Amino acid sequence: MLSLSSRDVKFLPGVGPHRAEILEKELGIRSFRDMLYHFPYKYVDRSRIYRVGEIDGSMPYIQLKGQILSFETFGEGRQRRLVAHFSDGTGVADLVWFQGIKFIAGKYKCHEEYIVFGRPTVFGGRINIAHPDIDPADRMSLSSMGLRPYYNTTEKMKRMNFSSSAVEKLMENLFHVIDGETLEETLSPAILASHGLMSLSEALLNVHFPKNPELLRKARYRLKFEELFYIQLNILRYSRERRNRFGGIVFGKIGDKFNTFYSEYLPFSLTGAQKRVIREMRRDMGSGRQMNRLLQGDVGSGKTLVALMAMLIALDNGYQACMMAPTEILASQHYETLCRFLGGMDVRVELLTGSVRGRKREEILEGLVAGEVHILVGTHAVIEDNVVFASLGLAVIDEQHRFGVEQRARLWAKNRILPHVLVMTATPIPRTLAMTLYGDLDVSVIDELPPGRKPVTTVHRFDSMRASMYEFVRGQIRMGRQAYIVYPLIEESEKMDIKNLEDGYKIVCEVFPEYKISKVHGKMKPSEKDAEMRRFAQCDTQIMVATTVIEVGVNVPNASVMVIENAERFGLSQLHQLRGRVGRGADQSYCILMTGYKLSEETRKRIQIMVDTNDGFEIAEADMKLRGPGDIEGTQQSGVAFDLKIADLARDGQLLQYVREVAGKLIDDDPQAVRPENAVVWRQLAEIRKRNVDWSAIS
Numbered sequence: 001m002l003s004l005s006s007r008d009v010k011f012l013p014g015v016g017p018h019r020a021e022i023l024e025k026e027l028g029i030r031s032f033r034d035m036l037y038h039f040p041y042k043y044v045d046r047s048r049i050y051r052v053g054e055i056d057g058s059m060p061y062i063q064l065k066g067q068i069l070s071f072e073t074f075g076e077g078r079q080r081r082l083v084a085h086f087s088d089g090t091g092v093a094d095l096v097w098f099q100g101i102k103f104i105a106g107k108y109k110c111h112e113e114y115i116v117f118g119r120p121t122v123f124g125g126r127i128n129i130a131h132p133d134i135d136p137a138d139r140m141s142l143s144s145m146g147l148r149p150y151y152n153t154t155e156k157m158k159r160m161n162f163s164s165s166a167v168e169k170l171m172e173n174l175f176h177v178i179d180g181e182t183l184e185e186t187l188s189p190a191i192l193a194s195h196g197l198m199s200l201s202e203a204l205l206n207v208h209f210p211k212n213p214e215l216l217r218k219a220r221y222r223l224k225f226e227e228l229f230y231i232q233l234n235i236l237r238y239s240r241e242r243r244n245r246f247g248g249i250v251f252g253k254i255g256d257k258f259n260t261f262y263s264e265y266l267p268f269s270l271t272g273a274q275k276r277v278i279r280e281m282r283r284d285m286g287s288g289r290q291m292n293r294l295l296q297g298d299v300g301s302g303k304t305l306v307a308l309m310a311m312l313i314a315l316d317n318g319y320q321a322c323m324m325a326p327t328e329i330l331a332s333q334h335y336e337t338l339c340r341f342l343g344g345m346d347v348r349v350e351l352l353t354g355s356v357r358g359r360k361r362e363e364i365l366e367g368l369v370a371g372e373v374h375i376l377v378g379t380h381a382v383i384e385d386n387v388v389f390a391s392l393g394l395a396v397i398d399e400q401h402r403f404g405v406e407q408r409a410r411l412w413a414k415n416r417i418l419p420h421v422l423v424m425t426a427t428p429i430p431r432t433l434a435m436t437l438y439g440d441l442d443v444s445v446i447d448e449l450p451p452g453r454k455p456v457t458t459v460h461r462f463d464s465m466r467a468s469m470y471e472f473v474r475g476q477i478r479m480g481r482q483a484y485i486v487y488p489l490i491e492e493s494e495k496m497d498i499k500n501l502e503d504g505y506k507i508v509c510e511v512f513p514e515y516k517i518s519k520v521h522g523k524m525k526p527s528e529k530d531a532e533m534r535r536f537a538q539c540d541t542q543i544m545v546a547t548t549v550i551e552v553g554v555n556v557p558n559a560s561v562m563v564i565e566n567a568e569r570f571g572l573s574q575l576h577q578l579r580g581r582v583g584r585g586a587d588q589s590y591c592i593l594m595t596g597y598k599l600s601e602e603t604r605k606r607i608q609i610m611v612d613t614n615d616g617f618e619i620a621e622a623d624m625k626l627r628g629p630g631d632i633e634g635t636q637q638s639g640v641a642f643d644l645k646i647a648d649l650a651r652d653g654q655l656l657q658y659v660r661e662v663a664g665k666l667i668d669d670d671p672q673a674v675r676p677e678n679a680v681v682w683r684q685l686a687e688i689r690k691r692n693v694d695w696s697a698i699s
């Protein structure tokens with residue numbers, strides 16, 4: 001018997017070469033197995049039949065049983081629509097089609113019993129159901145009495161009448177062709193038994209054609225369990241393998257530099273959260289295994305300082321440290337911050353970016369090899385091949401989502417001893433996602449802002465209130481503050497309604513003739529950008545007109561207003577990052593989100609979340625729920641294909657945590673992967689690794 005993955009879907013009854021092509025192109029379905037794992041996105045209870053007479057305007061999808069009395073067509077060309085007047089004796093509903101009219105008119109007949117399924121709208125006293133599903137009333141199917149599955153189809157498929165119910169029919173055929181026997185179980189008997197899981201074949205049948213909600217729940221649970229279990233097993237195994245291969249440098253002591261800094265140079269006391277994170281890092285770095293820690297903390301929570309203290313521990317143990325940032329502006333800002341903090345201490349800090357050349361560059365490189373440079377701050381330049389450290393003990397990576405996995409890997413490649421790694425991000429990744437993405441990257445959180453910060457006040461304003469917004473900005477500048485005005489795009493794009501930066505800049509210049517105005521965008525040379533940022537930071541200019549290049553890290557505590565134009569065009573995490581540019585000093589700061597009047601439901605929610613909360617984690621969770629995890633910033637760039645078929649990282653966090661423990665325990669019990677009772681599991685893992693080649697890069 002051929003395995004399901006090697007049986008071409010075109011040989012499934014009802015498919016054939018033409019539909020096979022569509023299935024592959026539109027849904028990525030090639031084999032019988034792909035088809036089986038194309039799960040319904042919802043189910044509708046088909047045990048209840050409504051009457052036309054009871055329909056009101058607020059109903060979800062419903063089912064009616066009756067006859068078509070007559071057909072009518074209206075309009076011409078693209079306006080054309082077909083209406084079937086449908087009745088069950090209690091009233092008339094109009095079934096309406098805008099596409100596939102010829103097909104529909106030929107397929108259904110007047111005065112025959114049909115079951116009609118769709119979502120009714122009530123308009124001027126008339127009931128409409130657009131593009132309903134219609135089946136002969138006598139048709140018996142697997143789903144006719146229970147919950148009926150609904151499958152995602154694309155616009156193109158709908159135009160070809162390849163609808164959800166067509167997919168449903170193919171699915172029935174599939175279950176007739178493969179009898180339960182050929183579905184090989186993918187979890188071990190022990191796991192099935194101890195977690196009360198359904199068998200795979202039962203689960204697959206019930207996820208497509210559930211007899212009742214309880215069976216559906218069990219089926220979905222089993223499939224989610226399996227999906228998350230193998231993801232975790234895979235990551236955990238890779239990370240154990242890695243851990244076995246590389247030990248970690250032991251930072252056994254806390255010495256002079258750390259202690260001197262702490263008692264004599266630190267200008268304020270650490271927050272409780274900062275202290276906790278430093279303790280966590282000390283424990284990691286003293287443990288004999290390589291630290292691999294993700295440090296999450298909202299903008300302004302004081303991550304840089306924490307990183308500095310970790311670097312001092314490295315120095316105290318005779319090692320060097322480096323800190324990498326995604327842009328030159330950020331790198332030089334970190335450099336300045338570190339120099340300021342360390343001013344007077346005997347620590348040599350250098351800055352290495354693409355624009356450091358010639359003699360200066362040579363000096364730095366020589367200092368590194370000789371071990372005389374203690375801390376190197378820089379951009380990607382830091383991991384170029386000609387940059388050689390005497391003994392790199394700790395690498396700090398800021399804003400990880402712009403710093404790809406490959407770049408991290410190069411860091412490993414260039415050191416015989418593996419440095420400890422601290423990844424810092426201000427884009428909080430929900431815990432579930434972090435676990436899935438990073439496996440055994442330990443996570444620390446700074447969940448407390450330094451004292452005295454006032455939360456940024458955020459408001460939403462429509463374009464029509466622009467004049468009063470400008471007045472507000474002027475008021476703040478008169479009080480000695482500065483303002484950012486951010487635009488989404490740099491050039492006139494295909495959409496004419498986007499206010500571009502250049503136009504915006506002109507307007508701002510006209511509105512504020514009395515002030516000096518900076519302009520920064522992504523297409524400027526780094527040196528120009530830096531110069532302009534510096535002017536603003538030194539308060540030579542009062543307003544900074546910019547694109548999102550200022551999104552990360554820039555620190556100008558005197559700036560108290562962040563105006564975001566076309567806020568509807570930004571994602572939540574971007575808005576939050578931008579807002580984080582203000583509220584860095586002791587003054588009350590403001591974020592003004594400007595939008596047009598027409599906003600989609602989702603956009604409205606996004607803006608509302610920004611107005612309601614300053615909490616980055618809440619925002620990240622909300623973002624994940626609104627957009628789904630695949631869209632979270634950082635997941636695309638990290639090269640992980642999130643191809644979850646049934647589990648939902650936004651909702652199944654608890655289950656994820658649970659299966660992670662199950663997977664961890666299995667590895668602990670069977671580290672060599674040889675125990676016969678786990679054979680099924682290891683075989684399945686090998687299969688999965690074959691299917692997704694890229695996992696090794698992640699943890």
Ligand code: ADP
Pocket residue numbers: 268269270271274297298299300301302303304305426450451555584
């Ligand atoms: P992040 O990198 O997390 O956005 P920073 O490290 O840039 O935050 O810190 C933001 C500002 O807060 C900096 O000016 C820093 O000096 C200051 N800061 C950090 N920790 C404290 C603290 N414990 N008390 C007071 N100010 C602090």
Ligand code: MG
Pocket residue numbers: 300303304553
């Ligand atoms: Mg920072």
